[in-house]
Amino acid sequence: xxxxxxxxxxxxxxxxxxxxxxxxxxxxxxxxxxxxxxxxxxxxxxxxxxxxxxxxxxxxxxxxxxxxxxxxxxxxxxxxxxxxxxxxxxxxxxxxxxxxxxxxxxxxxxxxxxxxxxxxxxxxxxxxxxxxxxxxxxxxxxxxxxxxxxxxxxxxxxxxxxxxxxxxxxxxxxxxxxxxxxxxxxxxxxxxxxxxxxxxxxxxxxxxxxxxxxxxxxxxxxxxxxxxxxxxxxxxxxxxxxxxxxxxxxxxxxxxxxxxxxxxxxxxxxxxxxxxxxxxxxxxxxxxxxxxxxxxxxxxxxxxxxxxxxxxxxxxxxxxxxxxxxxxxxxxx
Ligand SMILES: NC(=O)c1ccc[n+]([C@@H]2O[C@H](COP(=O)([O-])OP(=O)(O)OC[C@H]3O[C@@H](n4cnc5c(N)ncnc54)[C@H](O)[C@@H]3O)[C@@H](O)[C@H]2O)c1
Numbered sequence: 001x002x003x004x005x006x007x008x009x010x011x012x013x014x015x016x017x018x019x020x021x022x023x024x025x026x027x028x029x030x031x032x033x034x035x036x037x038x039x040x041x042x043x044x045x046x047x048x049x050x051x052x053x054x055x056x057x058x059x060x061x062x063x064x065x066x067x068x069x070x071x072x073x074x075x076x077x078x079x080x081x082x083x084x085x086x087x088x089x090x091x092x093x094x095x096x097x098x099x100x101x102x103x104x105x106x107x108x109x110x111x112x113x114x115x116x117x118x119x120x121x122x123x124x125x126x127x128x129x130x131x132x133x134x135x136x137x138x139x140x141x142x143x144x145x146x147x148x149x150x151x152x153x154x155x156x157x158x159x160x161x162x163x164x165x166x167x168x169x170x171x172x173x174x175x176x177x178x179x180x181x182x183x184x185x186x187x188x189x190x191x192x193x194x195x196x197x198x199x200x201x202x203x204x205x206x207x208x209x210x211x212x213x214x215x216x217x218x219x220x221x222x223x224x225x226x227x228x229x230x231x232x233x234x235x236x237x238x239x240x241x242x243x244x245x246x247x248x249x250x251x252x253x254x255x256x257x258x259x260x261x262x263x264x265x266x267x268x269x270x271x272x273x274x275x276x277x278x279x280x281x282x283x284x285x286x287x288x289x290x291x292x293x294x295x296x297x298x299x300x301x302x303x304x305x306x307x308x309x310x311x312x313x314x315x316x317x318x319x320x321x322x323x324x325x326x327x328x329x330x331x332x333x
Pocket of ligand 1: 010034035038
């Protein structure tokens with residue numbers, strides 16, 4: 001599959017490198033950035049032609065799929081441009097920063113019948129897949145509770161470094177929308193449909209940003225299970241992400257890439273740290289899933305509906321923190 005990567009920043013460089021690392025499955029034919037020198041730097045190492053307009057890349061017949069690596073609030077519009085040009089799409093998390101934008105993208109995805117995958121690479125880590133399967137097999141019994149913890153440190157320089165970071169319009173939020181959404185997606189994948197959230201959020205350790213750097217929330221799930229989310233970028237020096245899932249016959253804890261704890265009433269399977277997969281390798285696995293989904297005309301493991309659900313939780317948390325009230329999550333079909 002021939003790709004154009006749009007957005008030659010931090011994650012665009014990773015996408016380009018991953019595509020180049022799959023020579024039997026993928027080829028990088030274009031790299032696009034408003035700042036063409038950034039696109040050129042990536043093209044020089046990973047291949048493809050450097051360009052400065054998404055529309056020009058979309059007009060190319062040798063592009064089958066477009067990878068959107070732009071600031072978050074520009075995701076849906078760029079994905080729609082690519083879909084309308086007949087290209088399949090890989091879009092970075094979050095899907096966009098509003099449900100209205102996300103829904104516009106989902107409408108065009110349905111209309112065109114093309115494939116859209118949304119990056120949430122941690123689902124592809126072995127520990128996450130293992131715990132998800134254990135839950136599906138009933139090994140943890142009735143799932144009662146889960147905790148998603150994303151306690152990072154981001155310096156003031158980080159927020160000052162890019163025009164869009166920490167802005168409501170393009171970042172859409174702070175510690176939860178940008179960083180915490182990874183582990184929120186994992187929590188939802190493990191625990192099922194969320195129906196209500198209640199939250200607090202604040203900016204405690206940074207200046208000149210109009211978004212939160214610390215947020216805590218409680219989630220109620222359709223199953224009756226109760227979850228807890230902590231996302232912060234003000235926890236110096238920062239800790240690995242951590243997901244805990246508890247049931248009445250077993251418990252599992254994932255820390256960073258590893259299964260840190262697993263115990264069930266049936267005994268523990270052999271599963272050690274040697275089975276872990278790095279975040280980059282997981283990203284590559286997600287690319288392979290996307291390529292194979294297009295080839296086999298099946299859904300990718302993480303599609304727009306999953307990403308919309310994570311986005312709805314994030315936005316529900318913000319609304320609850322703002323109003324001081326619980327927020328119902330209704331989803332969209
Ligand atoms: N999956 C992950 O682990 C992960 C990690 C980091 C970032 N991300 C996501 O990737 C996205 C980009 O983040 P980043 O850190 O790479 O940002 P960045 O600021 O490093 O890069 C964004 C690039 O987009 C370019 N750009 C902006 N508007 C453009 C336009 N209209 N046309 C062409 N180019 C344009 C900028 O010039 C810049 O080079 C964000 O949505 C972020 O949430 C995901």
